[in-house]
Amino acid sequence: MIKFSDKQLKIPQMQRPVFLVTGGMSKFDRSIPEKRTEELVIDSFVEAAEFINKTPAELKEYIHSCYYGHFADHFGDQLLGEAVIHDRLGLDPLGNVGIKTGGATGGSTLWEAFKAVASGYSDCVLAMGWERMDEVPTDEGNNYIASAADKDWETPLGHIYTGYYAVMAQKYWQVFGKEEESFRHTMAEIAVKNRGYARMNPHAQGPMDITVEDVLNSPVVAYPLRALDCCLMSVGASCAILCDEKTAYELTDNPLIIYVSAGSHTLRVADRRDMDIPLLPNESPDQYKDLGERFPGGDRYPGFTSFLAARMAAYYGYRMAGVVDPTEDLDLVELHDAFTISDIQTYEDIGIRPYGEGRTYVESGDCYHTNPHTGEPGKLPSNLCGGLIGCMHAVGATGIMQTVEVGQHIWGRWAEMHEDQSKWDRFGRTKPDDWTNLQVEGAKRGLAISHAGVGSHVTATILVHPDHQLERNES
Amino acid sequence: MSTAKRGKVRVERGRYRLDGQFHFPYPNDPIRNEDGVLMGITNPRDLTHIHMYGGEAPFFEGLGQGKLLGTRCDNQNCDANGSIFIPFRIHCPDCLGKNTIVDMTETAQKGATVHTFMITERTGAFNTLPKPIRFVNVEFEGVPTILMGYLSVGEPEIGMKVVPIFNTTKPSYTILDLSWVPEGTNESDIPEGFTFG
Ligand SMILES: [Zn+2]
Numbered sequence: 001m002i003k004f005s006d007k008q009l010k011i012p013q014m015q016r017p018v019f020l021v022t023g024g025m026s027k028f029d030r031s032i033p034e035k036r037t038e039e040l041v042i043d044s045f046v047e048a049a050e051f052i053n054k055t056p057a058e059l060k061e062y063i064h065s066c067y068y069g070h071f072a073d074h075f076g077d078q079l080l081g082e083a084v085i086h087d088r089l090g091l092d093p094l095g096n097v098g099i100k101t102g103g104a105t106g107g108s109t110l111w112e113a114f115k116a117v118a119s120g121y122s123d124c125v126l127a128m129g130w131e132r133m134d135e136v137p138t139d140e141g142n143n144y145i146a147s148a149a150d151k152d153w154e155t156p157l158g159h160i161y162t163g164y165y166a167v168m169a170q171k172y173w174q175v176f177g178k179e180e181e182s183f184r185h186t187m188a189e190i191a192v193k194n195r196g197y198a199r200m201n202p203h204a205q206g207p208m209d210i211t212v213e214d215v216l217n218s219p220v221v222a223y224p225l226r227a228l229d230c231c232l233m234s235v236g237a238s239c240a241i242l243c244d245e246k247t248a249y250e251l252t253d254n255p256l257i258i259y260v261s262a263g264s265h266t267l268r269v270a271d272r273r274d275m276d277i278p279l280l281p282n283e284s285p286d287q288y289k290d291l292g293e294r295f296p297g298g299d300r301y302p303g304f305t306s307f308l309a310a311r312m313a314a315y316y317g318y319r320m321a322g323v324v325d326p327t328e329d330l331d332l333v334e335l336h337d338a339f340t341i342s343d344i345q346t347y348e349d350i351g352i353r354p355y356g357e358g359r360t361y362v363e364s365g366d367c368y369h370t371n372p373h374t375g376e377p378g379k380l381p382s383n384l385c386g387g388l389i390g391c392m393h394a395v396g397a398t399g400i401m402q403t404v405e406v407g408q409h410i411w412g413r414w415a416e417m418h419e420d421q422s423k424w425d426r427f428g429r430t431k432p433d434d435w436t437n438l439q440v441e442g443a444k445r446g447l448a449i450s451h452a453g454v455g456s457h458v459t460a461t462i463l464v465h466p467d468h469q470l471e472r473n474e475s
Numbered sequence: 476m477s478t479a480k481r482g483k484v485r486v487e488r489g490r491y492r493l494d495g496q497f498h499f500p501y502p503n504d505p506i507r508n509e510d511g512v513l514m515g516i517t518n519p520r521d522l523t524h525i526h527m528y529g530g531e532a533p534f535f536e537g538l539g540q541g542k543l544l545g546t547r548c549d550n551q552n553c554d555a556n557g558s559i560f561i562p563f564r565i566h567c568p569d570c571l572g573k574n575t576i577v578d579m580t581e582t583a584q585k586g587a588t589v590h591t592f593m594i595t596e597r598t599g600a601f602n603t604l605p606k607p608i609r610f611v612n613v614e615f616e617g618v619p620t621i622l623m624g625y626l627s628v629g630e631p632e633i634g635m636k637v638v639p640i641f642n643t644t645k646p647s648y649t650i651l652d653l654s655w656v657p658e659g660t661n662e663s664d665i666p667e668g669f670t671f672g
Contacts, residue, residue, distance in 0.1 A: 003554070033506075033514050077518065142599030152531065153562050156649050157625055158608045159599030167612050167623070171591035174633055222595040270562050270612070273619045297633075304591050304612065304621070 002275040009278075011319040011474050012261060014118035019248035019255035020463060021124075021241045022059075023404030024048030027427040028236035028392035029205045031134035037076065038088035040237040041130055044397075045089060048239050051417075052252045060089075062247060064122035066096035069109030069129030071395035074144040076132055085128065102148050103338065105129060106238070106399025107260070107450020107459030113242045114260040123247040129396035130237035141233055148453055150268045162230070165454055166222035168269060169341040171304040173224050175297040176356050177341075184224055186359045187340040188215035191228045191389055193368060194337060198386025199432050202424045203401075206232045206390045207432075229340040231388035238394075238401035256410055257464040258403075259321045263312025267456045269304060277301050278308075278315050280351035281473055282325040288355060295356050307342075309458035310349035310451060317460035318351070322470025323445075326352050327366065327380050329470060331443040332409055334402035336451035336458075337387040346449060350460070352380065369438050377441065384409070384438045399450025403461045406446035410465050414439040444468035482523045491525065498522040530565035533576060538653050539646030541672030543583045543639055545618065546574035559618045579615065580672055583639045586616040587655070592631035604651065611655050613637060627666050628656040644668040 024047030026040040042056075049059040066089075068082040078084060082098040101108040106129040113127035133141055146159045154164055177183035192212055198204035210228065218228040241251070248255035266272055277288055292299025302308040314326075323329045333352070337343040347358035365371035366379040385391045385405040388398060408414045415437045417423075424431040445468060448461045464470070482497040501519035508514050528535055537544040548555045548567035555569040559577060567574055590612045598606060609626040627640065635657060642652040645668050656665055665671075 033508075137600075139598070140600040142597070143601050144599075146599050150562075151526075152528070152535075153650050154623060156603075156651050157610065157623065158595065158604055159602045160595060160597055160608075161599075162597065163593060163595050163608065163610050164623070166593035166595065167591045167610055170593045171633070174591075221597055222593045268562060268623070270621055270623050271560075271564075271568075272621070273558075 002273050004278070009315075011472075012316055015120055016118060016244055018114050018117045018258050019243050019245060020258040020403070020407055021243050021248050021251045021255045022048045022051045023238070023240040023400065023407055024051060025203055025238040025397070025401050025404060026236045028203050028234050028394055030233060030235070032235045033134070037081070037130055037132045037237070038085055040235070041085050041089065041128060041239070044237040044239045045128070048241060054251070059241065059251075060091065062124040062243070062251060063091060063094060063126050063241070064124055065094055065116055066091055066126045066128065067109045067113040067116070068096060068098045069100075069105040069127070069396040069400065070098060071100060071102060071105045071131055072144055072148070074147060075135065075141070077135060085130070089128075091126070101457040102452030103336065103393075103395055104399060104450040104452035104457040104459055105396040106401065106403075107448070107461060108262065108399070108457060109396070110240060110242075110258075110400060110403060110450075110461055111260040111262050111459050113240070114258060117242050117244055124241065124243045124251075126239060126241060127400060128237065128239040129398070129400045131394040131396045132235050133233045133394065134235050138233065153268060153270070161453065162221055162225070164269070165339065165342070166225055168304045168454060169222070169225055169339060171297075172341055172345055175295050175305055176358070178295075183359055184216065185212055186362050187224070187229060187344065188212040189362050190337065190340040190343050191215045194383050194387040194390040195228075196390070197369070197384050197438060198390025200436055200438055201385050201391055201418055202427050202429055202431070203236075204386045204391040205234060206386065206392070208390070225339055225341065229389075231338045231393045234392035234394035236392055236394040236397055238397040238404060240400050240404060254411060255466070256407055257466055257469065259317055259462040259464075260459055261313050261317035261320060262457065262459045263309040263315070264457050265302070265308040265455045267453070269454045272302060272304075272308075274300055275302070275308075277355065278311055280311075280314055281318055281323070281475065282351055283354065291356055298356060305345065306355065307345060307349045307451070307455035307458060309455045310346055310449065313449070313458045313460035314350040317462055319473050319475075321462040321464060322473050323462065324473065326350060326447065330380060330445050330447050332381045332384065332406060332440045332446045334385065334406055334446070334448040335382050335387065336398070336449050337383055337389050338393070338451065340389070342451075346451070350447075350449060369440065381440055384414075384440070399448060399459065399461070402448040402450070403463065406448050406463050409440045409443040410446060410463055412439065412443075445470075484525055531563055534563040535648050535650075535652075538641055539643055539648060541580070541641040541643045541670060542578055543580045543653065543672075545577050545579040547577045548572060549575045561615060561618055561620055561622045579618070580639070582615050582617070583613075584672075587613045587637050587639065589631055589633055589635040589637055590614045590621045591633055592626070594631070611637065613655060624650070624653055624655050626656065627654040627669070628660050628664055639672065640665050640669040641672045642668050643670045643672070
């Protein structure tokens, strides 16, 4: 049984508030042969500048240090690629650093940027993430991704990361899903939802108008996961500008407060040891006493069914931002839907639903922009950009892109950034005739989760409109 | 290009002694679009990396000898005292003391159970296992951790009793030298080169 000390569980205290001022993203696609990575990075930076009516040169004058998220030197085939990007953005001689935490790289980049401003080191920073996964065939790409598992103990086993992940999916499917057809159906609903939302997003590479049956009939990758349950492999970039209060209001009259927290767990699932469940503010100590009775095999925590890193990111982040119940206190979320089943697991880790009951977030219709059962707005819409399944997973960019998407809802500018015909034309994509505005009306607070592999790193980024702050909660 | 002289390495008096060639250069090719416009180039490569097992070397040597080694924290002042680690951990994750190597072969032969599993036809480049691969995550009595491996005979299910088999005939000195089969499997049914240890 592992225990944590009070010092380890301290709720992070920042020296000053930090604001998200703007953000941007490139087009995302499986391959973009006509552009170098730096061109995509510049595309996303230009979008961020234009979003606050600045020229790139004007915005650059404010930046004091830079944080670059790029998961895999293998994929980029360029060590110190951060220095290339930094030069092409014309940001020398500013201090900059590369950040690598697998699938959570985007979120971790924001985490570093956030701390740089909160500490007073910088008043304005750039967080930029990218990935270029199109320079090797898919099976070699899978080998590279599998190199992010333990190279001696895991990678030789098939060189396929999905496999290291799918054993967890299998356990969750049997213990908490009870191998029910209805649970499998719920997983498929997530794939349909996210690919459907991607249809409204000109940046998205995987839009599809499909049904639950299409998902259930797609090829098996590793049972119960099928091809349409899995995320995309992508190319693209995304960035965010974080500032202190004074600088934020110099750049825009509408910045958002940002909090970023992080958790971790073993790289090998094999090394996990049992522990008590760390509780979120909306949970009680006795709530999980009978978890193993209700779900035989589910009494081992975190076991193979939960992500301790996600739980800890929420543990710190909710208390920093004053979130008690995410479903009540947040207006939308962007989750790391690498697989439909990991999406469900995350609902529980971050307290949208109690452990064992993740599926009800989908089945209730709460996760939709418009609840399909009631026709009313969904209580806590998730992944309106399409997520990793529908929009993209250009690893270093993903967590930043999802944060920018949440910001666009709170700014009330989602339609402006997704509707414009010229953007669809520029990306060579056809805007659907039934294009729908997915703006979450009146959004004030949102969350983006960024997650690595089988749960080695997870970050929680919370955005809050300054007029709608909650009270910090240490309990 | 011939790779007959592919590099081999020995360690003598704490230094690497290299023999043969560790990389093989190939020429680039242009990549053009349908209009013949240059878009990029291919960058072929073939290289041999030198990788040390350090304190885990006994584990990988042990597999080829039909032994499954784990480690145990014997620090009386550590919360993890008495915890056995498989995967083999050189140092205790709590006190960071040097763990004691323990032979877990018999424990694995008597009481190993499939905690979870998965079956996949998909593999990444450089895979050498026959497809589909049946991953099994195996728990042992008295061990808090759960080891990942692959099943060589039969179909996996949660709760199934399994026993280890080892590539003792021509070991690769990798984790692939350890595999699992259902309890009661006949020696004649296990893959060539493998034994029960
Ligand atoms: Zn110890």
